[in-house]
Amino acid sequence: MELTVATILVAFAGVFLICVMKGAFGGGFSIIGIPLLSIVMDPVTAGGLLAPLFVAMDLFALRYWKPSTWSKPDLVLLLPGLIFGIGFGYLLFRLLDHHAIAIVMGATTLIFVGLWLVRGAEIPKRPRSAPKAIAAGLASGVTTMVAHSGGPPLAMYLLPLGLSKEIYAGTTSLFFTVGNATKAVPWLLLVKPTTDLWILMAICLFAIPSGVSLGWRLHAVLDQRQIYRACYGLLVLTAAKLLWDGVSGLMT
Template identity: 35%
Template sequence: MAALPFVTKPAFYVIAVPAVLLMGLSKSGFLSGFGSLVVPLLALAIPVPQAAAIMLPLLFVMDGVGLQQLWHERDRALLRLLLPAGLLGTGVGTVLFGVLSTKMVAAIVGGLTLLFLAQRLAFPPHVDAPPPPKPLGFVLGVASGFTSFVAHAGGPPISAYVLPLRLPPLTFTATMAVFFATVNLSKWIPYAWLGLIDLRNMATSLLLLPLAPLGVWLGVWLTRRIRPTWFYRLAYSGMFLAGTKLLWDGLK
């Protein structure tokens, strides 16, 4: 009998179901930063490139739900800075895919994320502190596009620039939704060219597809109701957990 075209490991689905819901909550902005944990979690059961390929169609659906819910709340000026940088990052990811190991990328992203958080803790910004410089935003946008391409872990680099701007929660969420929708859309042709878009991965995505919008809908509902103070506490907590997990995966 021919093998079924989708992943059949029960352990994969034990991890994948909560992971997809977690990614949806992250895409909504409510648990921003936690989404970077998803591919490392899935990598406990399947290889990282396969995990990234399976998540891509699910991210496409999540992005569509997020855009429908939040499009009018986006920060257009900020996107004019970040979108070209993110697309450049996906180009860099295409060129370097297979050259840099996923462990090395994870260690770099995790280490830089924890350094950013340590700097924020040691030198908390004043209320009247100037926003981070735009060249830094462009560099972190490139880094976000690159790490998003390799392991869907683009949240920590871009958050390191956008979180200090202290945008209203809905504006932050909407801007990140447009940014990552564009970056994720740009991955399809390179992923196909690299051989990651195959029947097995896409069939597995189809099985998980009904879960994709649930986390986003729930997260948007919560984001509209949460106090900004708690929103940013959760965002920084997500960055800490993601940074720790990525650094651990890269060094172990």
């Protein structure tokens, strides 16, 4: 990766956008990072850049998403599967070609968008289920390790529970705080960041306080559906680029 002005601007913008989503909704939008950053760098390098930054974002966001916003019974069921899923995802990552990873990331992103469109109708409430929670945590661990995209499996479990917006966001925030802290070291081992990448990480740190704070202020005043539409529209475009890069790379 070459440290250019374009690389710095795109990376800073991507980190800032993730932070806004984390401040506004607690988490689950990390998937937007790698497709956006893949405009200026390899998606695996983008994953290595974001992994330590996610930890910093989560720690800063916890000043807003306090323990009173956590659904502790659900977290007790979800977190063991998350940890095991990250370990399995690490092994899967080492076996996949980088172009294949780009395809997985792009396809996962489009699936994420499709899930949101399907959820446009009202979701019927259902009771808490330990097997479903464990399965959701495991699936989220695998996808968050492979593509920083653990939001969909978690959302499929939490949304039907009928949690309030604050409890949903707070639970999601702590879930990914644990997940991102767990996967940071494996990602750094896989990517082995260069000096330029460490410098870019340091620059992007400055996007975190303002991004999370802005998201928190927007949490109560903006219509959540409008923000979702804009984000998912961006995801479709960036996912298409990832799929093109991956498929064309495998064919050459």
